[in-house]
Amino acid sequence: MTESAQAPMLPRQILTGKARLAGVLGWPVSHSRSPVLHNYWLSRYGIDGAYVPLPVHPDNFEQAVRGLQAAGFRGANVTIPHKEAAYALTDDLDHSAQRAGAVNTLVFQPDGRIRGISTDGDGFVDSMKAEGLFPHTHATERKRALLLGAGGAARSVAAALQDQGLDVAVTNRTVERAEKLADALPGLDVVSWAEWEAQLGMYDVLVNTTSLGMEGGPDPMFRPNLKRAAHHLVVADIVYVPRLTPLLAEAEQQGLKTLGGLGMLLHQARLGFREWFGQDPEVDADLEAYVRATF
Ligand SMILES: NC(=O)c1ccc[n+]([C@@H]2O[C@H](COP(=O)([O-])OP(=O)(O)OC[C@H]3O[C@@H](n4cnc5c(N)ncnc54)[C@H](OP(=O)(O)O)[C@@H]3O)[C@@H](O)[C@H]2O)c1
Numbered sequence: 001m002t003e004s005a006q007a008p009m010l011p012r013q014i015l016t017g018k019a020r021l022a023g024v025l026g027w028p029v030s031h032s033r034s035p036v037l038h039n040y041w042l043s044r045y046g047i048d049g050a051y052v053p054l055p056v057h058p059d060n061f062e063q064a065v066r067g068l069q070a071a072g073f074r075g076a077n078v079t080i081p082h083k084e085a086a087y088a089l090t091d092d093l094d095h096s097a098q099r100a101g102a103v104n105t106l107v108f109q110p111d112g113r114i115r116g117i118s119t120d121g122d123g124f125v126d127s128m129k130a131e132g133l134f135p136h137t138h139a140t141e142r143k144r145a146l147l148l149g150a151g152g153a154a155r156s157v158a159a160a161l162q163d164q165g166l167d168v169a170v171t172n173r174t175v176e177r178a179e180k181l182a183d184a185l186p187g188l189d190v191v192s193w194a195e196w197e198a199q200l201g202m203y204d205v206l207v208n209t210t211s212l213g214m215e216g217g218p219d220p221m222f223r224p225n226l227k228r229a230a231h232h233l234v235v236a237d238i239v240y241v242p243r244l245t246p247l248l249a250e251a252e253q254q255g256l257k258t259l260g261g262l263g264m265l266l267h268q269a270r271l272g273f274r275e276w277f278g279q280d281p282e283v284d285a286d287l288e289a290y291v292r293a294t295f
Contacts, residue, residue: 121160123268
């Protein structure tokens with residue numbers, strides 16, 4: 001809680017008996033910013049609806065999902081530690097969920113089936129595009145991305161970048177995990193954790209998908225050497241607390257373009273909002289400031 005202030009108040013929406021309902025299932029769930037951003041949009045668009053935090057123990061996950069469905073919810077987001085359980089529970093998996101091996105968005109269909117989507121990777125791509133930082137690919141010259149990390153977020157981001165036509169490589173402290181990721185996503189290269197800084201000149205995009213650099217994480221001061229970067233390298237960090245991670249500060253010092261992680265968080269929420277509440281919500285500076293004020 002460093003950049004904190006109270007989020008400015010928006011008028012609270014009055015709920016009727018026809019209100020549309022959704023929420024986020026997690027254990028714990030109190031850290032989630034999803035209620036803040038969905039309720040901001042509900043208020044901004046004057047929608048008769050609500051989005052609530054749902055603290056659910058892993059033992060009760062399936063029971064809770066079936067209960068929400070029976071109670072008329074439109075669907076839910078799913079966060080740690082339920083993303084794999086949600087993958088196993090869904091009847092229909094979107095392409096994004098199959099590629100990510102996880103589900104973060106559930107949509108309850110009128111016929112009782114549950115659709116599972118993974119919006120993290122597309123949220124990252126959309127946030128790059130919104131800032132005009134996505135590299136243009138040509139048939140003759142494919143662009144290259146290097147991802148630091150091989151966890152759940154890395155898989156979603158790697159799959160989405162591959163789907164956009166980029167050549168993607170990963171490097172991870174634990175090489176076995178990177179190799180497992182390469183098995184799941186054909187075409188993915190694995191680069192040694194000890195050597196990626198020296199090879200940086202080959203890449204157009206660098207993305208930190210580890211928790212390094214995160215406030216309260218394993219190494220908040222993580223500041224790799226970017227001296228070998230090509231001048232056009234875009235450096236992205238999916239960590240969003242702090243806003244300027246040491247990696248991004250180093251990139252700025254080298255004169256490179258940068259992208260912070262909050263945009264991914266905001267953009268990944270849009271698809272669920274559209275499915276549940278019937279409106280395509282906008283990600284803009286007001287929303288970013290509103291959510292940022294809650295950290
Ligand atoms: N912006 C967004 O919307 C968004 C969305 C999702 C996640 N995130 C953020 O992304 C980060 C990763 O999330 P995740 O779900 O992918 O976590 P995860 O599955 O637990 O993966 C963690 C990754 O961090 C690496 N790591 C952890 N400690 C390390 C250390 N001391 N040295 C080197 N590598 C280390 C791990 O490497 P090993 O395999 O070697 O342990 C692994 O690659 C978190 O900070 C999360 O908040 C942001």
